[in-house]
Amino acid sequence: MKALCFLLRRGGWRSAIFMLVLGGLAALALPPLCLVPVLPLVLGIFYQAVCAAPNHRSAALWGFLFGMGYYTAGLYWLTNAILTRVHEFWWVVPFASPGVALLIAPLIMVPAVLCRLVPAGWPRVLMFAGSWTLADMARVFYFSGFPWNPLGSALEVPGWLGDWLIQPASLIGVDGLTLMLVLASLALWQGRRAVLAVGVCAALWCGWGAWRAEHKAVLPGHINPVAVIVQGNVTENEVLERDSAVSQFRSYLELTSQGVRQAQHLLPGRPVVVIWPESAFPGLLDEEEGARQMIADAAAGAPVLLGSDRRAGGVGRWYNSLMALASDGHIEAIYDKSRLVPFGEYDPWIIPFHLLPAEVVPGPGLQTWNLPQIGRVGPMVCYEIVFSGSVVAPGARPDWLLTISNDAWYGNSAGPRQHLATGRLRAVEEGLPVVFANNRGVSAIYDARGREMGRTEWGRAQVLIRPLPGPEAVTPFAMxxxxxxxLMSVLLVGVALTRWRRARADT
Incomplete structure (x- = not known):
């Protein structure tokens, strides 16, 4: 550690590269790898480096460079979206993930600077953890919001261990998981007693999580339908070019017929709902009555929920919509996506020119549908599932949540898996089952405790059939x-400042 402090005090390009690499290593803890043991080492070194910085300016620089490494590595898959239209946007390829990282990396400067305002030891640790979480939560105010990859998602380890670790999200949300993870990582550097305390807290955490994950508490009287998720496996180039639109549509119809027959055979008497992902229909569904009738015939009386664009008025203006088709093919409900992807669906104000060929218009906000054979469902499109605490329409709690998406943009990378992981956490936070339907994968169903009920594979045309589990009681976080x-983060910052004031008064 002394050698590290000496290196960082000297500054220069070697120190800058070290901090970039250190931030990149922190991204190994994110889904789908979830290498949680990396965090105590990486965050501990970063914290010591910030404390040893010769001045606030150097500490801020280390925080920025750490953030650049962390977000560039964690969002590397954004480059794949540019590659789908590389002939038009070849010049953007080197700037995709570093460009986004450049916008949000300054947030990690906040804990790097603020922690130096209080005395070393526990006050500084508390200030660092609290201010890190508050700064990270502020990402919802960037453009339309970009709260992707909060550090708390590192606890989404695959399998039963991850089910245990994420259960406290029902109380404190993913941002609370971030706070506790940063605090525990730094506490491991504070001596043997702190290490023992972290071990005891981790055991209690896992014990309660194991009990909650396995304890059944589904509300009585709720019988959700059988979901038939149709994953057509259409590449993004095929979606954009539309050359094989007819064959894509026929493939979805055939998979739908097969899936409905299987569902009725496996679970006779249960209502069935068919779900197509975003970009599944290669046209404007609300303007094509014949296509709607063909979908209804393929579903054999089952309602169909699917994505489609629709005109919003004006040239090049569209809604990205999720529609509900009744058994006779008429549209029962339409939900227009309200949280749009910056740089992907609209041009942020910082761009002085038009990057996108068309503009997506945001809808009025979250809804809850109450439809025959479907029940009370909260529809969302793609990016909207990322927003912790903002996935349920106020005053209209559904029985299950649905997200349709098209992550074919990002290829067989960490991107689709990170997106899917957000659905798992939303299920725990809200106490509601979550259905995640994706064009190329990965599609999945989670129960109200975040346990996986089934999933598809990436890059395969297939159908996932599962009876949807019921909702649970409203969680504290949902309320x-x-x-x-x-408030937890503010409390830690307040305790740190109180200790600082007392120290100053004593001197």
């Missing part, structure tokens, strides 16, 4: 939302 982790 209060992000105020819980926010």
């Amino acid at each position: 209060i939302g992000r105020w819980i982790p926010c």
Whole structure:
């Protein structure tokens, strides 16, 4: 550690590269790898480096460079989206993930600087953990919001261990998981007693999580339908070019017929709902009555929920919509996506020119549908599932949540898996089952405890059939939302400042 401090005090390009690499290593803890043991080492070194920096300016620089490494590595898959249209946007390829990282990396400067304002030891640790979480939560205010990859998602380890680790999200949300993970990582550097305390807390955490994950608490009287998720495996180039639109449509119809027959055979008497992902229909569904009738015939009386564009008025203006088709093919409900992807669906104000050929218009906000054979469902499109505490329409709690997406943009990378992981956490936070339907994969169903009920593979045309589990009682986080982790973080910052004031008064 002394050698590290000497290197960083000297500054220069070697120190800068070290901090970039250190931040990149922190991204190994994110889904799908979830190498959680990396965090105590990486965050511990970063914290020591910030404390040893000769001045606040150097500490801020280390925080920025760490953030650049962390977000560039964690979002490397954004480059794949540019490659789908590389002939038009070849010049953007080197700037895709570093460009986004450049916008959000300054947030890690906040804990790097603020922690130096209080005395070393526990006050500084508390200030670092609290201010890190508050700064990370502020990402929802960037453009339309970009809260992708909060550090708390590192606890989404695959399998039963991850099921145990994420259960406290029902109390404190993913931002609360971030706070506790940063605090525990730094506490492991504070001596033997702190290590013992972290071990005891981790055991209690896992014990309660194991009990909750296995304890059945589904509300009585709720019988959700059988979901038939149709994954057509259409590449993004095929979606954009539309050359094989007819064959794509026929493939979805055939998979739908097969899936409905299997569902009715396996679970006779249960209502069935067919789900197509975003970009599944290669046209404007609300304007094509014949196509709607063909979909209804393939579903054999089952309602169909699917994505389609629709005109929003004006040239090049569209809604990205999720529609509900009744058994006779008429549209029962339409939900227009309200949270749009910056740089992907609209041009942020910082761009002085038009990057996108068309503009997606945001819808009015979250809804809850109550439809025959489907029940009370909260529809979302793609990016909207990422927003912790903002996935349920106020005052209209559904029985299950649905997200349709098209992650073919990002290829067989960490991107689709990170997106899917957000659905797992939303299920725990809200106490609601989550259905995630994706064009190329990965599609999955989670129960209200975040346990996986089934999934598809990436890059395969297949159908996933599962009876949807029921909802559970409203969780504390669902009632209060992000105020819980926010107040926890403010409390830690307040304790740190109180200790600082007392230290100054004593001197």
